[in-house]
Amino acid sequence: MNPIFLAIILGEVAFWMFLALGLLCRYVWKKEKLSLVLLAATPLIDLFLLGVTFIDLSTGTKPTFFHGLSAAYIAFSIVYGHQTIKWADEWANHKWNNGTLPEKICLVGEAKKQEQWRSFYRFCKCSLIMLILIGSAFFIVPFQDTFWLIYWLIAIISSVFIWFIMGPLRLTTKKQDTPL
Secondary structure (H helix, E strand, C coil): CCCCHHHHHHHHHHHHHHHHHHHHHHHHHCCEEEEHHHHHHHHHHHHHHHHHHHHHHHHCCCCCCHHHHHHHHHHHHHHHHHHHHHHHCCCCCCHHHHHCCCCCCCCCCHHHHHHHHHHHHHHHHHHHHHHHHHHHHCCEEEEEEEEHHHHHHHHHHHHHHHHHHHHHHHHHHCCCCCCC
């Protein structure tokens, strides 16, 4: 098994373990400080994966698909991790603390367009972080070994354009009387 793929899997398992234990500490065992420590430690997983990836590349390993996937995982975690933790916290508060779940709002019209643009901007931030991480790998990898790095650059840039066309641009150019 590819060591970077294994590190990604371990990172994902560790994230959900830290999250679950943090929420159990907060809502079931009433250990607020321990909960904060566990939840605040989740970014350390990204640092671990970043370190493993760059150590692997700096020792002469040719980049693989999984090195790009590592950058995607780290970027996703940085941009969407807070939302994921917030969602899980609201669920745990509802499940174990008799809290109320936030009301789901059906967005239409201008509100839907604005949410589509916000979502696109978050994706652009995620893509920019991926591009920076993958781009930095070009400094430690010989050019002849950069196929997968170039592959990921093309995939990321293409995804941004496709998301833009299928998301905010499509909604922005629709006529007002057309249902969204």
